[in-house]
Amino acid sequence: MGAKGVDRRTLLARALLLVGASVVSLPFEALAAVEADLLSDTQRATLVAAADTLVPQTDTPGAVDVGVPALFEGLLANWAAPATATALADVLDRLAALGGGFAALSAAERKATLQAFDAAALAPSDAPRANPFGPPPAADPAYQQFKELVLTLYYLSQPALTQELAYTHVPGRWESSVIVTSATRPQGGPGMF
Amino acid sequence: MFDAIVIGSGMSGGIAAKELCERGLKVLVLERGGDVQPADQTDWMQPWQLPNAGMIPEAELAADYPVQSQCYALSSATKQFFVKDSEQPYQTPADKAFSWIRGYHKGGRSIMWGRQTYRLSEMDFSANARDGVGSDWPIRYADLAPWYDHIEDFIGVSGSMEGLDQLPDGVFLPPFELNDGELQFKSAVESSFPGRKVIPGRVANLREAREHHRAQGRAPCQVRSLCERGCMFKAYHSSLNTSLPAAERTGNMTLVTNAIVHSLVHDPATNRVTGVRVIDAQTRAGTTYEAKVVFSCASTIGTAMILLNSASEAQPRGLANSSDMVGRNLMDHMYQLLTIAVFPDGPDSFYFGRRPTGFYIPRYRNLDGQHEEFLRGYGYQGGFSRNGGPGQVIGQPGLIGEELKAEARKLGPWTMFLGGFGEVLPNPENRVTLYPTLKDKWGLPQAHISASMGENERKMAEQIQRDGRAMAEAAGGIVVTTIDQPGPFGLGIHEMGTACMGKDPTTSVLGKWNQTHDVPNLFITDGAAMASSGCQNPSLTYMAMSARAADAAASMLAEGAL
Numbered sequence: 001m002g003a004k005g006v007d008r009r010t011l012l013a014r015a016l017l018l019v020g021a022s023v024v025s026l027p028f029e030a031l032a033a034v035e036a037d038l039l040s041d042t043q044r045a046t047l048v049a050a051a052d053t054l055v056p057q058t059d060t061p062g063a064v065d066v067g068v069p070a071l072f073e074g075l076l077a078n079w080a081a082p083a084t085a086t087a088l089a090d091v092l093d094r095l096a097a098l099g100g101g102f103a104a105l106s107a108a109e110r111k112a113t114l115q116a117f118d119a120a121a122l123a124p125s126d127a128p129r130a131n132p133f134g135p136p137p138a139a140d141p142a143y144q145q146f147k148e149l150v151l152t153l154y155y156l157s158q159p160a161l162t163q164e165l166a167y168t169h170v171p172g173r174w175e176s177s178v179i180v181t182s183a184t185r186p187q188g189g190p191g192m193f
Numbered sequence: 194m195f196d197a198i199v200i201g202s203g204m205s206g207g208i209a210a211k212e213l214c215e216r217g218l219k220v221l222v223l224e225r226g227g228d229v230q231p232a233d234q235t236d237w238m239q240p241w242q243l244p245n246a247g248m249i250p251e252a253e254l255a256a257d258y259p260v261q262s263q264c265y266a267l268s269s270a271t272k273q274f275f276v277k278d279s280e281q282p283y284q285t286p287a288d289k290a291f292s293w294i295r296g297y298h299k300g301g302r303s304i305m306w307g308r309q310t311y312r313l314s315e316m317d318f319s320a321n322a323r324d325g326v327g328s329d330w331p332i333r334y335a336d337l338a339p340w341y342d343h344i345e346d347f348i349g350v351s352g353s354m355e356g357l358d359q360l361p362d363g364v365f366l367p368p369f370e371l372n373d374g375e376l377q378f379k380s381a382v383e384s385s386f387p388g389r390k391v392i393p394g395r396v397a398n399l400r401e402a403r404e405h406h407r408a409q410g411r412a413p414c415q416v417r418s419l420c421e422r423g424c425m426f427k428a429y430h431s432s433l434n435t436s437l438p439a440a441e442r443t444g445n446m447t448l449v450t451n452a453i454v455h456s457l458v459h460d461p462a463t464n465r466v467t468g469v470r471v472i473d474a475q476t477r478a479g480t481t482y483e484a485k486v487v488f489s490c491a492s493t494i495g496t497a498m499i500l501l502n503s504a505s506e507a508q509p510r511g512l513a514n515s516s517d518m519v520g521r522n523l524m525d526h527m528y529q530l531l532t533i534a535v536f537p538d539g540p541d542s543f544y545f546g547r548r549p550t551g552f553y554i555p556r557y558r559n560l561d562g563q564h565e566e567f568l569r570g571y572g573y574q575g576g577f578s579r580n581g582g583p584g585q586v587i588g589q590p591g592l593i594g595e596e597l598k599a600e601a602r603k604l605g606p607w608t609m610f611l612g613g614f615g616e617v618l619p620n621p622e623n624r625v626t627l628y629p630t631l632k633d634k635w636g637l638p639q640a641h642i643s644a645s646m647g648e649n650e651r652k653m654a655e656q657i658q659r660d661g662r663a664m665a666e667a668a669g670g671i672v673v674t675t676i677d678q679p680g681p682f683g684l685g686i687h688e689m690g691t692a693c694m695g696k697d698p699t700t701s702v703l704g705k706w707n708q709t710h711d712v713p714n715l716f717i718t719d720g721a722a723m724a725s726s727g728c729q730n731p732s733l734t735y736m737a738m739s740a741r742a743a744d745a746a747a748s749m750l751a752e753g754a755l
Contacts, residue, residue, distance in 0.1 A: 054593050074245075081251035111594050119591030125484045132531060135588035148587050149246075155583040155601070156240045160486075164602060165582055169239055171416045172547035174400075176370040178543045184603055186581030187419075189240055189547065 206490030207432025212743035219671020226297030234423025257504035300433030311729035327619030328695030348430035352395030374577030394550035416546035461507035527615035529680035532661035534670030539607030551576025613657035689720035
């Protein structure tokens with residue numbers, strides 16, 4: 001990892017400290033391939049705060065614990081086309097402005113603020129449905145994509161798949177009928193049926 | 194000189210090679226793509242190991258995979274199994290989209306196939322004769338039935354015995370049973386609509402590994418639903434993991450990769466194919482391989498292109514094309530006619546495992562005569578799930594934080610996916626030709642594919658969607674999404690028909706042994722051979738025809754008839 005990566009790691013660590021997250025378990029190798037700083041310090045701090053607010057630590061790890069901010073930056077660098085990266089950065093700018101500085105708000109303030117924003121942004125839209133398997137069209141498609149990416153990264157993580165959900169990579173058997181109990185969780189992972 | 198050359202190593206070519214090798218023939222298999230290494234199969238990847246969360250970079254997707262990306266199976270874990278559209282161009286008329294989904298590598302599309310495995314029935318083989326459409330199949334169900342048995346036993350097909358004339362039973366392993374949501378749906382559909390059946394999807398995944406499967410190094414299906422990434426357990430049939438290794442074990446197979454077929458060499462004096470001209474995909478060096486018999490299993494469009502590019506003074510319209518039917522009658526299945534419904538009163542139960550199939554509703558229209566406004570019929574594939582998880586929370590405005598996590602932990606409502614597969618009629622105007630000017634990077638003419646659905650398909654699609662909604666609602670479902678237009682021609686990935694079988698050499702390309710009418714030692718056993726499409730997934734039929742034709746060719750060769 002080059003010097004630039006170290007800088008980014010330091011910056012991200014600083015942002016993470018704002019929300020009290022541990023930096024020990026982060027998949028920093030996700031940053032190794034990042035060539036350019038795609039986010040400003042404010043955008044990065046907002047990303048960490050928004051991910052933490054969307055999926056906080058509870059009795060299981062939250063989005064920051066499993067490294068979603070770093071993975072999200074990895075997607076910006078390695079997956080997103082320029083227009084998508086710009087739209088997602090714009091979402092972060094809009095989130096940053098909430099409450100006069102989103103990252104600096106208390107956890108309770110962040111939640112109340114983001115919840116109101118989220119409710120308006122995801123209000124149903126009359127736009128045609130592009131993907132029958134995806135979520136219904138929303139008023140703010142860029143924010144919808146931002147939230148979907150954060151949730152996707154979280155629920156693809158090993159802690160979320162194995163602690164929040166009941167993912168098994170090799171189920172090994174098909175049981176067509178299983179009794180539902182209070183401990184039953186969705187299986188997560190691929191496969192439609 | 195080889196005894197036989199098989200062009201293509203995919204679903205059909207793998208079986209042709211195996212059957213010819215097992216009869217003692219020295220066989221050369223030509224594969225236009227590269228080899229596949231064990232590491233190319235990515236079923237070992239945990240979800241958190243998927244590059245870019247399974248997504249191909251957007252710019253790469255737009256530049257290299259504009260067509261392939263229409264296929265559900267393309268992801269960052271499978272892109273090595275799909276061609277880059279940018280490297281393998283073809284042409285269509287501006288108003289007739291055609292989605293040509295391809296995988297050029299050892300094993301071909303059999304690595305990423307959907308594995309649904311159904312027999313055609315007597316009704317299907319007699320359909321063209323009955324309706325006066327296309328060419329009458331020169332075979333009937335009884336001709337192919339023992340070869341269906343043979344293939345099912347070899348590849349392993351899980352399914353239930355149902356006793357239906359329109360969907361004959363076969364040599365089955367136990368089925369992947371319907372889950373409780375599906376059983377409730379089955380009960381409602383079968384009582385509300387007499388004659389309709391909801392059965393477990395028949396699938397080429399080993400519910401059990403029998404002795405002869407274990408002897409091939411195959412293990413039972415681990416119920417992961419990672420199939421399009423390959424399978425370290427070899428639990429589903431693919432040419433890569435099943436047919437080609439069987440051919441290899443005979444010691445009679447030579448397989449050459451990166452071997453793009455340019456054309457066939459035809460000797461007008463003997464009226465025999467004597468060899469195959471090949472361009473090396475990497476070095477562009479030319480080679481001609483010689484054999485006594487040639488099997489073209491290059492896929493429906495690929496086979497048509499090879500025949501057309503083999504035109505000569507003796508056969509100016511293309512090899513084995515005196516009928517002018519080569520390239521014509523391109524068919525697919527109507528696909529993506531989708532109904533999604535939720536069932537609030539579904540049973541309070543769940544299931545374990547990610548089953549590699551769902552349910553199937555066999556054809557029920559026009560079974561005993563012509564009753565509808567359209568010819569032929571359709572079936573449905575579908576399934577019920579209770580996915581829950583992130584998909585359940587993303588669409589709920591204002592749901593964040595602890596409440597979001599709590600909601601995502603819940604099982605979702607029973608949700609049904611129901612997709613119609615409709616028969617497409619043979620139409621000689623739906624055709625593949627060689628583009629007169631544009632070439633690919635190896636200097637070969639690009640395909641020009643011109644195909645569109647007709648009035649029969651339009652009427653059938655409407656009925657498919659009416660029936661889909663009616664069945665969902667009769668079972669207590671609330672329809673949340675429908676797609677009322679079939680996807681682009683080709684996206685069913687069941688393209689077929691461009692060298693049709695038939696009794697009459699003036700209107701068909703192949704006779705009853707998949708032998709070209711015009712050139713006795715040239716056989717075609719891929720989808721090109723199909724005279725009609727049925728509505729069933731066709732790979733099993735291609736494999737059965739390949740085995741049957743290989744047996745016939747080996748006998749003819751032994752008798753000196755070729």
